[in-house]
């Protein structure tokens with residue numbers, strides 16, 4: 053799957069969000085990068101020499117924002133290469149993109165990894 057198609061799938065997932073969520077997404081920028089930086093991998097406690105990331109949420113989760121006036125928009129990164137490399141077929145890539153995008157959006161809404169694990173995300 054090339055990056056153009058990958059980007060299209062990410063947009064599809066974003067457009068499929070319930071309107072209630074979609075309204076808040078104006079505060080989050082969703083970007084697609086080839087690979088996470090070493091610093092981004094370290095930021096979640098992983099080892100850049102050994103680990104990679106499919107996606108990353110950076111920012112202040114909505115429930116913790118309080119008066120958010122003047123804060124930068126949050127950033128959700130989706131990483132093209134790690135996802136494509138980990139999947140055997142376009143269908144698998146599509147499913148992994150969906151899970152990754154929803155996982156990172158959940159962080160934006162203040163849901164932590166423990167709960168996401170329980171729910172299979």
Ligand SMILES: [Zn+2]
Pocket residue numbers: 155159164165
């Ligand atoms: Zn997570």
